[in-house]
Amino acid sequence: DTGVSQNPRHKITKRGQNVTFRCDPISEHNRLYWYRQTLGQGPEFLTYFQNEAQLEKSRLLSDRFSAERPKGSFSTLEIQRTEQGDSAMYLCASSLVRTDTQYFGPGTRLTVL
Amino acid sequence: AQTVTQSQPEMSVQEAETVTLSCTYDTSESDYYLFWYKQPPSRQMILVIRQEAYKQQNATENRFSVNFQKAAKSFSLKISDSQLGDAAMYFCAPPWRANSKLTFGKGITLSVRP
Numbered sequence: 001d002t003g004v005s006q007n008p009r010h011k012i013t014k015r016g017q018n019v020t021f022r023c024d025p026i027s028e029h030n031r032l033y034w035y036r037q038t039l040g041q042g043p044e045f046l047t048y049f050q051n052e053a054q055l056e057k058s059r060l061l062s063d064r065f066s067a068e069r070p071k072g073s074f075s076t077l078e079i080q081r082t083e084q085g086d087s088a089m090y091l092c093a094s095s096l097v098r099t100d101t102q103y104f105g106p107g108t109r110l111t112v113l
Numbered sequence: 114a115q116t117v118t119q120s121q122p123e124m125s126v127q128e129a130e131t132v133t134l135s136c137t138y139d140t141s142e143s144d145y146y147l148f149w150y151k152q153p154p155s156r157q158m159i160l161v162i163r164q165e166a167y168k169q170q171n172a173t174e175n176r177f178s179v180n181f182q183k184a185a186k187s188f189s190l191k192i193s194d195s196q197l198g199d200a201a202m203y204f205c206a207p208p209w210r211a212n213s214k215l216t217f218g219k220g221i222t223l224s225v226r227p
Contacts, residue, residue, distance in 0.1 A: 033214060033215075035215075040220075041219060041220070042204050042206075042217030042218055042219055042220050043158070043204075043215070043217050044217070045214040045215065045216070048214060056214065091158065093158075093215075100146060101148070101160060101163055102148075102160075102215060103160065104150075104157055104158035104159075105157060106156075106157040107157060
C-alpha cells in the first residue's frame with residue numbers, strides 16, 4: 001500500500017486569498033480525517049468523512065472552511081479569505097472502519113502572509 | 114468532555130537506556146482505543162502502538178510497550194534500548210470510541226543523548 005499523500009506540501013499565500021488542499025487516502029480506506037496542527041501543539045480535529053458523507057465537523061471549522069470527498073476517494077479542504085491565524089500544518093489521515101487505526105499523511109504547511 | 118494530559122513537555126534519555134512517557138486521560142466511555150503517535154522533526158505522524166481498552170494485556174511492539182491502567186485512566190509508553198532515531202515528539206491520542214476522531218495531548222518532546 002502506498003501511504004496517505006497530501007498536496008501541496010507547502011503553500012504560501014497572502015491574506016484574503018483562497019487555498020485548496022488535497023488528500024489522497026490509502027486505497028480502500030473508507031474513513032478520512034482532517035486535522036490542524038500549530039507549532040508545538042498536538043493536532044486538532046477539523047472534520048471527517050465516511051465514504052463521501054461528512055459525518056462530523058469541529059467548531060474550529062468556521063464558515064470559511066469547507067471540505068469535500070465527492071466520490072469517497074480523495075478529499076479537498078478549501079479555506080476562503082485566508083487569515084494569518086490560519087497558518088498551520090493541515091494533516092489528513094485515513095482508516096478502515098474495521099481496523100480503526102488512523103494513518104497520517106505528511107501534511108500541508110500553510111503560511112498566510 | 115474527554116481530556117488528555119501529557120504533563121511532561123520534555124524528556125531526555127541516554128542512548129540504549131529505557132524511558133517512560135506518561136499520559137492520563139478522562140473519559141466516560143467504557144469501550145475505546147488508545148494510541149501513541151510519534152512525530153519526528155518536520156516529518157509526518159507515525160503510529161507507534163495501539164491498545165484496546167477491553168484488553169487487559171498491555172500492547173507491545175518491538176522496543177515499545179504500554180502500561181495501561183484503565184481504572185487509573187493512565188496510558189504510559191515505555192521505550193526500551195532507546196535509539197537516536199527515537200528522538201521526536203510523542204503524542205498520546207485516545208479516540209474514545211471506535212472509529213471516531215482522535216484527541217491528542219500536547220505532546221512530549223523526547224531527546225536521545227548519544
